[in-house]
Amino acid sequence: MKKNNKNVTVIGHAIISTDCYIADSRGSMPSDLRSNSDWELFQEDLNHSDLVVIGRASYEKFSENRRNRLIPTSQINGYKMRDDLCFFNPNDISMSQILLKYNTFPNKIAVAGGQGVYQLVFDQFAYSEFHLSVKESYELKEGIQMIKGITELAQVDDYMNKYGMYQSDTIRLDSNTIQLKYLQS
Numbered sequence: 001m002k003k004n005n006k007n008v009t010v011i012g013h014a015i016i017s018t019d020c021y022i023a024d025s026r027g028s029m030p031s032d033l034r035s036n037s038d039w040e041l042f043q044e045d046l047n048h049s050d051l052v053v054i055g056r057a058s059y060e061k062f063s064e065n066r067r068n069r070l071i072p073t074s075q076i077n078g079y080k081m082r083d084d085l086c087f088f089n090p091n092d093i094s095m096s097q098i099l100l101k102y103n104t105f106p107n108k109i110a111v112a113g114g115q116g117v118y119q120l121v122f123d124q125f126a127y128s129e130f131h132l133s134v135k136e137s138y139e140l141k142e143g144i145q146m147i148k149g150i151t152e153l154a155q156v157d158d159y160m161n162k163y164g165m166y167q168s169d170t171i172r173l174d175s176n177t178i179q180l181k182y183l184q185s
């Protein structure tokens with residue numbers, strides 16, 4: 001995929017309930033929404049990425065992590081870059097623009113969520129792939145949706161299609177988790 005005239009791979013990662021929630025109504029991830037196999041695949045991709053895009057709330061939970069991270073926030077003007085952290089306000093500087101501030105352009109980017117971050121990449125950039133794990137037979141009914149207003153897998157599929165992404169294959173991760181792989185057409 002070409003962006004900013006650069007070849008870049010952007011992979012989105014999420015694990016959702018069958019009604020498409022990424023977290024419960026307290027903003028936490030219940031243990032039933034986790035899968036060891038999904039976590040291992042997710043960590044493996046992060047280990048092979050130049051940059052991880054992560055929301056400010058999720059960043060605070062894992063702030064001790066030493067990965068190169070790009071964190072959108074509305075609490076600053078412009079951007080602040082230091083060591084392996086870059087905070088930016090997408091209302092002041094777009095995702096395309098912020099990536100050009102890196103001395104070495106990040107060619108492989110992982111998008112860890114949550115909701116506002118997934119949306120930001122759909123709106124201001126693009127995904128090459130989306131790895132969407134689904135916990136079968138597990139509903140949350142309330143909480144934080146992966147995509148605001150979307151509570152059915154068929155709607156997620158339509159949403160992906162709207163952004164030029166199509167389901168390529170489905171793999172079983174464990175007895176109650178499948179992973180849907182979306183690719184950019």
Ligand SMILES: NC(=O)c1ccc[n+]([C@@H]2O[C@H](COP(=O)([O-])OP(=O)(O)OC[C@H]3O[C@@H](n4cnc5c(N)ncnc54)[C@H](OP(=O)(O)O)[C@@H]3O)[C@@H](O)[C@H]2O)c1
Nearest residue numbers: 014015022023027028055056057058073074113114115116
């Ligand atoms: N199931 C999954 O795959 C998955 C994935 C990710 C997270 N989670 C879970 O979801 C929960 C948190 O989710 P969340 O969506 O509320 O939090 P989040 O994305 O981690 O962080 C939200 C914050 O990030 C900033 N932000 C995000 N998008 C922005 C944008 N477009 N422009 C400006 N700022 C932006 C804002 O920070 P400011 O308030 O500083 O403006 C916002 O309050 C946690 O429990 C986490 O573990 C689950």
